[in-house]
Amino acid sequence: MTYMIEARNLTRKFGNLTAVDDISFQVEKGEVFGLLGPNGAGKSTTISILCTILKPTWGTALVNGFDVVKNSSQVRKSIGIVFQDPSIDDKLTGRENMVMHGDLYGVPRSQMKSRIDEVLKLVELEDRADSYMSTYSGGMRRRLEIARSLIHYPKVLFLDEPTIGLDPQSRDHIWSYIRELIKNEDITVILTTHYMEEADRLCNRIAIVDHGKIVAMDTPKKLKDDLGGETITVKTRKNELFLEKINEAKIAKAAAIVNDEVKMTVDGAASLLPAVINIAAQNSIFVESISVQEPQLDDVFMHYTGRALRDGKGKEIPPMIRMRRRA
Amino acid sequence: MSEFRGIYTLWKREVLRLVRETSRLVSSVVTPVLWLVIFGTGLGVSMGTSAGYNYQQFLFPGIIGQTLLFTAMFMGISVIWDKQFGFMKEILVAPVSRLSIFIGKMLGVGTNSMLQGIIVFILGFFIGIPITFIMTIEIIPLMILVTIGLVCIGLIIASVLDSLENFGVIMTFVNMPMFFLSGALFPVATLPDWLKWVFYINPLTYGVDAMRAVTMGSVWHTILPLWQTIAVIALFDVVAVLIGSYAFTRTK
Numbered sequence: 043m044t045y046m047i048e049a050r051n052l053t054r055k056f057g058n059l060t061a062v063d064d065i066s067f068q069v070e071k072g073e074v075f076g077l078l079g080p081n082g083a084g085k086s087t088t089i090s091i092l093c094t095i096l097k098p099t100w101g102t103a104l105v106n107g108f109d110v111v112k113n114s115s116q117v118r119k120s121i122g123i124v125f126q127d128p129s130i131d132d133k134l135t136g137r138e139n140m141v142m143h144g145d146l147y148g149v150p151r152s153q154m155k156s157r158i159d160e161v162l163k164l165v166e167l168e169d170r171a172d173s174y175m176s177t178y179s180g181g182m183r184r185r186l187e188i189a190r191s192l193i194h195y196p197k198v199l200f201l202d203e204p205t206i207g208l209d210p211q212s213r214d215h216i217w218s219y220i221r222e223l224i225k226n227e228d229i230t231v232i233l234t235t236h237y238m239e240e241a242d243r244l245c246n247r248i249a250i251v252d253h254g255k256i257v258a259m260d261t262p263k264k265l266k267d268d269l270g271g272e273t274i275t276v277k278t279r280k281n282e283l284f285l286e287k288i289n290e291a292k293i294a295k296a297a298a299i300v301n302d303e304v305k306m307t308v309d310g311a312a313s314l315l316p317a318v319i320n321i322a323a324q325n326s327i328f329v330e331s332i333s334v335q336e337p338q339l340d341d342v343f344m345h346y347t348g349r350a351l352r353d354g355k356g357k358e359i360p361p362m363i364r365m366r367r368r369a
Numbered sequence: 370m371s372e373f374r375g376i377y378t379l380w381k382r383e384v385l386r387l388v389r390e391t392s393r394l395v396s397s398v399v400t401p402v403l404w405l406v407i408f409g410t411g412l413g414v415s416m417g418t419s420a421g422y423n424y425q426q427f428l429f430p431g432i433i434g435q436t437l438l439f440t441a442m443f444m445g446i447s448v449i450w451d452k453q454f455g456f457m458k459e460i461l462v463a464p465v466s467r468l469s470i471f472i473g474k475m476l477g478v479g480t481n482s483m484l485q486g487i488i489v490f491i492l493g494f495f496i497g498i499p500i501t502f503i504m505t506i507e508i509i510p511l512m513i514l515v516t517i518g519l520v521c522i523g524l525i526i527a528s529v530l531d532s533l534e535n536f537g538v539i540m541t542f543v544n545m546p547m548f549f550l551s552g553a554l555f556p557v558a559t560l561p562d563w564l565k566w567v568f569y570i571n572p573l574t575y576g577v578d579a580m581r582a583v584t585m586g587s588v589w590h591t592i593l594p595l596w597q598t599i600a601v602i603a604l605f606d607v608v609a610v611l612i613g614s615y616a617f618t619r620t621k
Binding site: 092094095098115118119123125127128129130132133134138141142145146147148258 | 371372374375377378381382385386389409454456457458460461462463464465511
């Protein structure tokens with residue numbers, strides 16, 4: 043089996059900070075591979091190395107069989123990138139941005155128009171193609187960037203936080219476009235995200251990245267199954283104290299405060315519930331609500347890193363996002 | 370071949386943006402008009418026509434030089450905008466060499482400032498500059514020569530800086546001194562010696578000087594013989610292009 047991406051001991055230092063610390067992984071052709079981790083975990087740096095923007099301090103990586111340092115030009119021709127930050131020219135129209143990309147990547151002129159129409163159709167922007175970018179909404183810009191990254195028939199598509207800063211509806215749209223393109227294009231996708239749900243829905247395999255290292259890597263299902271156990275979520279009026287007491291009692295495999303609730307991973311939640319309630323009662327902690335859940339990817343993350351994915355950041359992601367059907 | 374296409378598309382982007390921003394084009398013409406008509410007339414009246422030419426005729430090539438300088442610097446620095454608003458990333462990861470990116474950008478910005486320079490040149494007709502056909506075909510290549518070096522200065526500054534916070538600093542410490550110390554507003558020959566050398570190290574001095582030789586003809590005496598003046602400008606261009614392409618290939 044040849045791999046579309048092969049990272050071997052990738053390391054990148056910025057002064058004293060090791061942003062990427064000895065990362066190795068392989069991605070097979072046609073896979074959707076997710077790098078999941080909190081901000082600053084080293085996801086974007088890893089992507090930047092694979093996209094030839096940054097050179098690794100140590101280690102090597104092959105993309106489509108080409109070395110990212112020695113054959114950077116070949117790598118660039120093989121990949122499409124959607125950056126975390128917007129990278130379009132506001133003064134131009136959607137189509138002008140697209141044509142420019144095609145020119146930069148040397149797409150044959152005879153194919154250019156039909157290919158641009160094709161990718162615009164994929165993201166449902168064919169009607170807006172000749173409007174100026176300054177009239178596009180945030181979600182539309184993202185869609186255009188995704189379409190643009192596909193013009194030159196890349197073998198590997200990098201999506202760096204493709205839905206960051208978008209409202210849940212636009213996020214849903216982007217997900218369905220990504221699924222569509224995986225179906226229609228002969229392409230391998232690497233995406234970074236700090237949305238668990240995004241990783242769970244889209245990826246065949248996930249690598250959980252924390253402090254520049256891969257702490258776990260497998261299919262979302264396997265990661266969840268391996269974790270075993272369930273999650274007990276307790277909302278109390280004294281979360282800090284409650285967490286402390288739970289930790290003292292050593293009944294949870296991992297516990298943390300997430301979104302103003304104490305979440306703990308346990309084996310056999312049903313038999314542990316009385317104990318949990320007793321701890322609250324003994325310490326005069328008022329329990330507002332309590333629930334038991336099958337394992338989620340969030341819990342996987344907590345298990346491997348010892349903390350919640352968005353520590354202290356509050357409610358960045360609504361707990362449930364409704365799937366929207368496209369007409 | 371693909372490199373040429375990359376250069377072409379980057380050049381085309383600058384031209385498209387120029388055409389779109391008509392307000393900028395209009396405002397960039399207003400400033401030279403103010404200089405030529407108000408400053409030129411005002412100071413011209415008090416100076417008279419002692420040396421066989423009037424002040425407006427003297428000022429005219431200086432204001433063309435100023436227009437080239439300000440446009441080239443301003444547009445060159447616009448690369449920082451591209452960096453800040455992320456567009457630069459799209460260009461930098463494309464399979465196009467950094468040298469081609471630099472050349473494309475240089476040609477695009479150069480086209481911008483040439484166009485504005487030509488507009489100011491045509492305006493000369495309205496303030497009574499005796500523009501001839503010969504003068505036109507002589508001054509355009511000269512303007513191109515002057516522009517190249519100035520654009521490179523802008524691009525070099527842009528490749529070093531990451532944010533536009535320093536924009537005012539650049540205006541104060543680069544644009545204004547280069548303009549005032551170029552002989553655009555007053556003749557260098559009559560200055561005290563200690564001040565002269567500052568003018569002589571300014572590349573724009575030679576550009577304005579050479580353009581004066583073209584628009585004023587035999588009444589104007591250049592600092593160096595004309596061919597040497599042009600050689601100085603060309604040499605400066607070569608050095609600026611080399612430094613610029615080096616700075617650009619190293620930019621992140």
